[in-house]
Amino acid sequence: xxxxxxxxxxxxxxxxxxxxxxxxxxxxxxxxxxxxxxxxxxxxxxxxxxxxxxxxxxxxxxxxxxxxxxxxxxxxxxxxxxxxxxxxxxxxxxxxxxxxxxxxxxxxxxxxxxxxxxxxxxxxxxxxxxxxxxxxxxxxxxxxxxxxxxxxxxxxxxxxxxxxxxxxxxxxxxxxxxxxxxxxxxxxxxxxxxxxxxxxxxxxxxxxxxxxxxxxxxxxxxxxxxxxxxxx
Amino acid sequence: xxxxxxxxxxxxxxxxxxxxxxxxxxxxxxxxxxxxxxxxxxxxxxxxxxxxxxxxxxxxxxxxxxxxxxxxxxxxxxxxxxxxxxxxxxxxxxxxxxxxxxxxxxxxxxxxxxxxxxxxxxxxxxxxxxxxxxxxxxxxxxxxxxxxxxxxxxxxxxxxxxxxxxxxxxxxxxxxxxxxxxxxxxxxxxxxxxxxxxxxxxxxxxxxxxxxxxxxxxxxxxxxxxxxxxxxxxxxxxxxxxxxxxxxxxxxxxxxxxxxxxxxxxxxxxxxxxxxxxxxxxxxxxxxxxxxxxxxxxxxxxxxxxxxxxxxxxxxxxxxxxxxxxxxxxxxxxxxxxxxxxxxxxxxxxxxxxxxxxxxxxxxxxxxxxxxxxxxxx
Numbered sequence: 001x002x003x004x005x006x007x008x009x010x011x012x013x014x015x016x017x018x019x020x021x022x023x024x025x026x027x028x029x030x031x032x033x034x035x036x037x038x039x040x041x042x043x044x045x046x047x048x049x050x051x052x053x054x055x056x057x058x059x060x061x062x063x064x065x066x067x068x069x070x071x072x073x074x075x076x077x078x079x080x081x082x083x084x085x086x087x088x089x090x091x092x093x094x095x096x097x098x099x100x101x102x103x104x105x106x107x108x109x110x111x112x113x114x115x116x117x118x119x120x121x122x123x124x125x126x127x128x129x130x131x132x133x134x135x136x137x138x139x140x141x142x143x144x145x146x147x148x149x150x151x152x153x154x155x156x157x158x159x160x161x162x163x164x165x166x167x168x169x170x171x172x173x174x175x176x177x178x179x180x181x182x183x184x185x186x187x188x189x190x191x192x193x194x195x196x197x198x199x200x201x202x203x204x205x206x207x208x209x210x211x212x213x214x215x216x217x218x219x220x221x222x223x224x225x226x227x228x229x230x231x232x
Numbered sequence: 233x234x235x236x237x238x239x240x241x242x243x244x245x246x247x248x249x250x251x252x253x254x255x256x257x258x259x260x261x262x263x264x265x266x267x268x269x270x271x272x273x274x275x276x277x278x279x280x281x282x283x284x285x286x287x288x289x290x291x292x293x294x295x296x297x298x299x300x301x302x303x304x305x306x307x308x309x310x311x312x313x314x315x316x317x318x319x320x321x322x323x324x325x326x327x328x329x330x331x332x333x334x335x336x337x338x339x340x341x342x343x344x345x346x347x348x349x350x351x352x353x354x355x356x357x358x359x360x361x362x363x364x365x366x367x368x369x370x371x372x373x374x375x376x377x378x379x380x381x382x383x384x385x386x387x388x389x390x391x392x393x394x395x396x397x398x399x400x401x402x403x404x405x406x407x408x409x410x411x412x413x414x415x416x417x418x419x420x421x422x423x424x425x426x427x428x429x430x431x432x433x434x435x436x437x438x439x440x441x442x443x444x445x446x447x448x449x450x451x452x453x454x455x456x457x458x459x460x461x462x463x464x465x466x467x468x469x470x471x472x473x474x475x476x477x478x479x480x481x482x483x484x485x486x487x488x489x490x491x492x493x494x495x496x497x498x499x500x501x502x503x504x505x506x507x508x509x510x511x512x513x514x515x516x517x518x519x520x521x522x523x524x525x526x527x528x529x530x531x532x533x534x535x536x537x538x539x540x541x542x543x544x545x546x547x548x549x550x551x552x553x554x555x556x557x558x559x560x561x562x563x564x565x566x567x568x569x570x571x572x573x574x575x576x577x578x579x580x581x582x583x584x585x586x587x588x589x590x591x592x593x594x595x596x597x598x599x600x601x602x603x604x605x606x607x608x609x610x
Binding site: 051054055058060061081084085087088089093095096097099101102103104108112113115116117121172204 | 233235236239240242243244517518520521522523524525526527528604605606608609
């Protein structure tokens with residue numbers, strides 16, 4: 001039984017891709033704890049295994065070996081159907097390229113996780129509008145993605161990630177496609193809105209300018225965790 | 233999720249319209265060509281269908297279709313009348329003659345010589361003149377399309393004269409008749425007049441039209457006639473089928489139409505398949521995001537099928553509408569009149585469109601199913 005102090009607990013996590021001569025070790029014995037109420041930044045050079053680790057924590061990939069427990073659930077032993085349902089209910093995603101649906105308005109985009117959960121459309125969009133207001137987009141709820149700036153699109157993506165009140169938020173390079181000012185705004189917003197006492201936030205980033213927003217900074221190198229800085 | 237699927241589909245207007253165009257094109261081409269094919273093939277036996285007052289056709293036992301019929305001796309008529317179960321039997325001539333017009337022009341015609349007493353086989357609907365006038369000397373009745381072919385653009389004038397085998401024939405009426413395969417005018421006259429209009433042959437009677445007595449089926453009487461006379465006796469449906477089968481097996485019509493129909497299917501499938509596949513590829517990141525956010529494969533399949541079915545229904549509906557509009561627009565053209573969109577063609581093409589949509593959707597579904605949700609982080 002895992003103590004609920006940790007939102008994420010990884011033990012001796014390994015991940016291999018390919019086989020034979022093409023075999024690549026993306027993760028090599030990773031041990032990691034992520035706590036609720038904190039923003040954990042995952043940093044490191046390209047190819048160090050950040051994306052693989054975040055994909056396993058988010059339930060998008062199975063590890064080759066090791067244990068990964070998220071919100072008390074052993075993801076590596078979960079069947080795919082349960083894993084999909086778990087992701088839909090408990091995890092929010094913010095992607096580097098936003099991945100908004102171009103045909104939907106900001107409010108409709110933000111409502112997608114609720115629609116996936118089976119909410120009636122009108123009710124889901126109403127709730128999405130209130131979340132969009134909390135990220136400063138009350139006046140853009142009916143705008144389409146093409147009518148928004150990059151920073152605004154990322155704020156819609158954050159609203160989408162939070163609308164169903166997940167207990168784990170996973171952000172992949174949320175500032176990479178933004179200018180410095182928009183990147184700062186997005187990180188301040190994540191800090192202010194996303195970090196809650198019962199929610200853990202993991203941010204993968206290359207951007208040194210955002211390191212100040214993290215409670216803990218996990219540095220990875222060559223598939224291993226090199227060091228962890230900040231409070232535990 | 234269907235709502236999101238439809239929003240995704242209609243959000244990309246160019247591809248959405250391209251998809252509908254592909255299905256519409258396939259539907260239009262296939263339905264129109266199948267309907268014309270069915271119409272033309274039915275025309276090969278249209279004169280059999282037009283004779284509604286006798287159920288049994290008796291002819292030489294080597295006849296393969298209605299347009300290739302040798303004469304029968306008059307004695308055969310009496311032999312048929314003598315078969316048990318035959319209520320009545322009358323003679324009928326059908327053949328081709330050449331008519332010369334007063335201005336020197338000449339036209340080939342299909343000539344029907346009807347039994348003088350009963351006029352069995354006469355047209356059922358007169359558009360000008362009276363059927364009874366056929367009893368006047370040298371009287372002939374022509375079908376509407378034939379009149380327009382013989383005297384294009386001219387109003388209906390009864391009393392016109394033409395020469396058939398150097399004999400005078402007088403037009404006493406214009407009737408409605410199903411279009412023949414060859415689009416030749418159809419001329420009706422009495423059997424006795426036909427004997428003068430047709431170059432001499434030893435036997436003039438080409439068919440014996442008979443009706444079964446009450447209590448006897450047409451098929452049963454046909455078999456009895458064949459057994460007793462060694463002639464070929466067929467019900468209307470049997471003779472229709474025999475004639476149609478001859479044209480299907482002995483002409484290039486099915487192959488030519490088949491090629492066009494096949495091309496319609498292939499081109500429609502190619503346009504729709506390619507566009508739908510491209511649409512899916514371009515939305516792969518979005519599908520990946522939906523997968524990551526908790527949409528199961530089953531629901532993604534449902535989304536893609538919804539998109540496919542909506543495109544299919546719209547394209548099919550528009551295609552059918554355009555086909556109907558085509559036949560409506562051409563209904564006034566004499567040589568195209570009587571061709572119409574058949575129910576069977578609409579149903580068959582509907583099934584073909586469903587196959588196109590399913591094949592197309594399968595390609596896209598396969599691509600989405602093998603998609604790793606982790607692709608959203610790459």
